[in-house]
Amino acid sequence: xxxxxxxxxxxxxRHLALFRHSWPRLVELAYWPILQMCIWGFTASFxxxxxxxxxxxxxxxxxxxxLLWEVSLRSQMGMSITFLEEIWSxxxxxxxVSPLRPSELVAALIGMSFVRMMAGVIPAALLAWALYAFNLxxxxxxxxxxxxxxxxxxxxxxxxxxxxxxxxxxxxEALAWSVLFGITPFAAVxxxxxxxxxxxxxxxxxxxxxxxxxxxxxALLNGTVAWxxxxxxxxxxxxxxxxxxxxxxxxxxxxxxTGALLAIGE
Amino acid sequence: xxxxxxxGLSKRYGETLAVDGISFDVPRGSTLGLLxxxxxxxxxxxxxxxxxxxxxxxxIRMLGHDMATDRFAALARMNFSSPYxxxxxRLSVAENLRVYAHxxxxxxRDQRIAELAEQLDLGALLDRPAGQLSAGQKTRVALAKSLxxxxxxxxxxxxxxxxxxxxxxxVRTWLERYRAESGCTILLASHNMAEVERLCSDxxxxxxxxxxxxxxxxxxxxxxxxxDLEQVFLDIAxxxxxxxxxx
Numbered sequence: 001x002x003x004x005x006x007x008x009x010x011x012x013x014r015h016l017a018l019f020r021h022s023w024p025r026l027v028e029l030a031y032w033p034i035l036q037m038c039i040w041g042f043t044a045s046f047x048x049x050x051x052x053x054x055x056x057x058x059x060x061x062x063x064x065x066x067l068l069w070e071v072s073l074r075s076q077m078g079m080s081i082t083f084l085e086e087i088w089s090x091x092x093x094x095x096x097v098s099p100l101r102p103s104e105l106v107a108a109l110i111g112m113s114f115v116r117m118m119a120g121v122i123p124a125a126l127l128a129w130a131l132y133a134f135n136l137x138x139x140x141x142x143x144x145x146x147x148x149x150x151x152x153x154x155x156x157x158x159x160x161x162x163x164x165x166x167x168x169x170x171x172x173e174a175l176a177w178s179v180l181f182g183i184t185p186f187a188a189v190x191x192x193x194x195x196x197x198x199x200x201x202x203x204x205x206x207x208x209x210x211x212x213x214x215x216x217x218x219a220l221l222n223g224t225v226a227w228x229x230x231x232x233x234x235x236x237x238x239x240x241x242x243x244x245x246x247x248x249x250x251x252x253x254x255x256x257x258t259g260a261l262l263a264i265g266e
Numbered sequence: 267x268x269x270x271x272x273x274g275l276s277k278r279y280g281e282t283l284a285v286d287g288i289s290f291d292v293p294r295g296s297t298l299g300l301l302x303x304x305x306x307x308x309x310x311x312x313x314x315x316x317x318x319x320x321x322x323x324x325x326i327r328m329l330g331h332d333m334a335t336d337r338f339a340a341l342a343r344m345n346f347s348s349p350y351x352x353x354x355x356r357l358s359v360a361e362n363l364r365v366y367a368h369x370x371x372x373x374x375r376d377q378r379i380a381e382l383a384e385q386l387d388l389g390a391l392l393d394r395p396a397g398q399l400s401a402g403q404k405t406r407v408a409l410a411k412s413l414x415x416x417x418x419x420x421x422x423x424x425x426x427x428x429x430x431x432x433x434x435x436x437v438r439t440w441l442e443r444y445r446a447e448s449g450c451t452i453l454l455a456s457h458n459m460a461e462v463e464r465l466c467s468d469x470x471x472x473x474x475x476x477x478x479x480x481x482x483x484x485x486x487x488x489x490x491x492x493x494d495l496e497q498v499f500l501d502i503a504x505x506x507x508x509x510x511x512x513x
Contacts, residue, residue: 003371010368014354017361021395093351094411097316098369099342256320259279262313 007100011108015082016115029116033070033124040066041132061217063134065189068216070121071147072187072209073180075154078116079109080161080176087170096261102252106245109162110155117151139216142225146212149233152241153208154180159244163251166260188213208233208240268327269294269419269451270315275324276475277310284310286475287324292468294418297445297452299462299483301495302472303503308455311472312421315453316346329418340419342370347412348423349405355397359388359407362396363414370415382410386440402433409437413444422454426461438464459495469495471502478502 019026044059086092095105128134137143157180164172186200187209193201204210211233218226255261270292277285285307292298300308313319315326317337326333328340353362360379367375383389386406391399396407405425412420425441426434438461445452456462462469463483471479471486479486479502483495490498 006371007369010365013368014357014361014365017357017365018354021356021358089354089356090352091354093318093348094346094353094366095369096318097341097344097346098366099338099371100369101338253320256318259310259313259319261318262309 004101004104007098007104008107008111011095011100011105012111012115015085015108015112018085026119029074029119030123033067033074033120034127036066036070037063037124037127038131041128041134045132057221059132060134061220062190063128063132064136064139064216064220065213067121067125067128067136068146068150068212069184069187069189069209070124071117071150072154072157074117074120075113075151076158076161076180077154077176078113079155079158080165082109082112082116083158083162083165084173084176087165092261102249106159106248109158113155113158114151117154139219142215142219142230145230146216149208149212149230149237152237156237156240156244157183159241159248163244163247166248166251166255169260169263183207183209186210192217205232206236208237211236267294268292269296269329270298270453271327272315273325275311275314275326276322277307277314277319278322284475285314285321288470288472288475288477289324290470290477290480292451292453294451295445295449296467297454297465299466299469300453300455300472301457301459301462301469301499303499305474306472307475308472309423310475312346312423312453312455315421316344317341342415343417344419344421345370345412345415345417346421346423347408347425349401349408349425349427350423353396353404353407353411356395358393359396359399359410360392362407363410366411366414372415378414379410382413386410401428402430405429405433405437409440416448417450419451419453422452422456424456424458425454426456426458434458434461441465459499463495471499473502 040062044062048056048059086095125136128136139146161172161175161179164175186204186207188204189209193204193210193214196204211229215226215229215233218224218229268291272291273289274287275285275289276283276287288311300311302308310319314321315328317333329343331337331340333340357365363379363382364375367378372378383392386409388406388410391403391407396404399407409425426437429437441452442465444450452465454462454465466483468482469480469486470477481489486495486498487493490501492498492501
């Protein structure tokens with residue numbers, strides 16, 4: 001167990017050391033979440049001055065949505081890009097012939113994803129508090145469950161992306177940045193699921209984030225915790241994570257059979 | 267004692283048979299050279315020995331561990347170096363070595379890094395980014411990485427490729443010394459015949475995925491009536507002489 005933790009830390013150390021040598025990488029982590037917060041924060045402020053209290057409440061939900069969606073986005077990108085860093089540095093050949101197990105590789109990617117997500121979301125949350133008096137942490141302890149569910153969803157998607165990179169090589173790189181944006185319309189980030197056409201609502205139902213954001217709106221607007229929504233999010237996340245883990249496991253072994261691990265950066 | 271035992275190893279990619287049922291044993295403490303032209307199956311064989319590639323047939327036992335079922339136990343006692351696999355260029359040399367010290371569970375990491383830095387003359391390079399080093403310096407760093415866990419089996423893929431003769435000689439001298447002191451088993455793939463003659467106690471000649479001859483460098487020279495391994499290599503590559511019936 002200690003040996004396993006040391007290997008996980010070894011790979012995390014490699015990526016943390018990268019940030020020590022490159023401040024633009026660190027800035028990049030927070031850049032997009034802060035930019036998003038500025039755009040949507042000022043939009044919400046503008047609407048609130050025009051339309052009064054209901055718009056202010058909707059503005060709060062909008063800011064909460066922006067911030068929490070960044071949790072999923074940064075978690076997914078953090079994990080996928082950390083894996084890509086290994087490809088870009090042509091280092092995977094050394095990593096995969098070390099005693100590092102595939103599960104430990106995934107644990108290290110998750111660890112780095114958490115670090116990257118926090119480095120992006122915390123400054124944006126502080127900015128929301130400073131500029132718009134929106135305190136995300138006022139949601140209370142339930143915020144931890146929102147974070148957890150959104151992170152797990154991001155990791156599941158990232159594992160699927162890493163699996164596709166293992167199968168298709170560098171040609172699948174673009175998915176690391178784009179794939180979660182494709183889910184955004186069904187994640188109910190900025191509007192309730194009921195706004196979607198009836199035909200698309202079942203799609204939103206199987207997206208864990210849609211339950212988190214429904215729960216967030218309930219918490220912000222009514223001050224209550226929608227436990228049923230959280231339970232749904234948790235249950236669907238388990239299905240997504242198991243599915244993504246199986247896919248990764250299969251693709252990793254398949255890459256060992258086809259020789260893709262030898263030529264993954266090409 | 268056998269360090270590496272390979273039996274009936276093969277690898278097929280679709281219609282192409284990259285490695286065709288090769289078998290060999292490598293005694294502990296010896297150095298085996300893998301020789302062959304491009305496409306002979308050297309890299310594929312090494313990739314299977316490292317567990318990077320699943321064989322289509324046959325078996326590999328590494329330090330007593332079956333690579334099909336227990337490869338991580340073996341990998342902890344092995345290491346690998348190749349000029350074609352890079353170390354993260356933005357990390358300093360010391361950071362790179364620290365990463366692999368963690369991955370291989372090395373105790374007293376800083377002491378081990380200091381030892382290697384002294385032995386391979388890396389002291390002045392430890393704080394420099396690995397990506398900014400010369401080819402010779404990178405090779406020494408890669409060698410330090412491959413020795414970080416004091417491996418019992420060391421796989422080297424063209425360890426002195428692109429090095430000037432002086433640096434290449436330093437690396438070879440160091441490898442000879444390391445093997446003598448540690449009893450490490452070395453498997454070396456190289457196109458440098460002088461290097462193979464100097465370092466290897468036994469040589470496998472590969473062609474089209476098959477072992478077409480084997481023996482010590484002296485045995486091969488005598489068998490082919492040649493003065494150096496390069497001529498033997500050319501004889502085999504151009505089908506000028508012996509084939510597997512003499513093995």
